[in-house]
Amino acid sequence: MVRHIYACPLRWSDMDAFGHVNNAVFVRYLEEARIDFMFRLAPGDGSPSFSGGSVVARHEIDYVRPLVHRHTPVTIESWVTKIGAASLTIAYEIKDEDQLYVRASTVVVPFNLEAQRPRRITAEEKAYLKEYMDDSADSGSGALAA
Numbered sequence: 001m002v003r004h005i006y007a008c009p010l011r012w013s014d015m016d017a018f019g020h021v022n023n024a025v026f027v028r029y030l031e032e033a034r035i036d037f038m039f040r041l042a043p044g045d046g047s048p049s050f051s052g053g054s055v056v057a058r059h060e061i062d063y064v065r066p067l068v069h070r071h072t073p074v075t076i077e078s079w080v081t082k083i084g085a086a087s088l089t090i091a092y093e094i095k096d097e098d099q100l101y102v103r104a105s106t107v108v109v110p111f112n113l114e115a116q117r118p119r120r121i122t123a124e125e126k127a128y129l130k131e132y133m134d135d136s137a138d139s140g141s142g143a144l145a146a
Helices: 023-038 123-130
Strands: 004-008 054-063 074-083 088-095 100-112
Touching (some): 004 023, 023 054, 023 074
Antiparallel strands (some): 054 100, 074 088
C-alpha cells in the first residue's frame, strides 16, 4: 500500500498555553495534508478531477501524545480506507519516525460548487484513490476506518 507523505511545518502560533500544539490546530494539519494529497491528480495536468471542490462530512481524531514546537516538520501519512459512490474516507497518522501523535480519519464528499450539491466520484478519481487504498483492519487507523 502506498501512503501519501506530507511534511507539515509547525508554527509558533500553533502552540497553546500548555506549550503544545492546540487540539484544534491538528484539524488544519489534516486539511493541509488532505489538500496536498487530493490535488496531486488535478488541475496541473489538465484533469478536472477534484477541481470542483469537496466538503468534509466527518472528522474523527485520536490524540495519542502531545506535540511541542520545533523547527523540524512533522510527517503526516495519508491513505484511503473507503471509496463509495459519492464519498471517500482518508486515514492519517501524524508522527515522527519513532513517535505517533495523532490518528485520524476524514469522510470527504466531492462537491459540485456550481450546483451546490454533492456529486459522484469519477472513474479517474477512483483509479487515483485506489493507488492509496488500504481497507484492512490493520491499516493504522484502528477503529477510525469508517
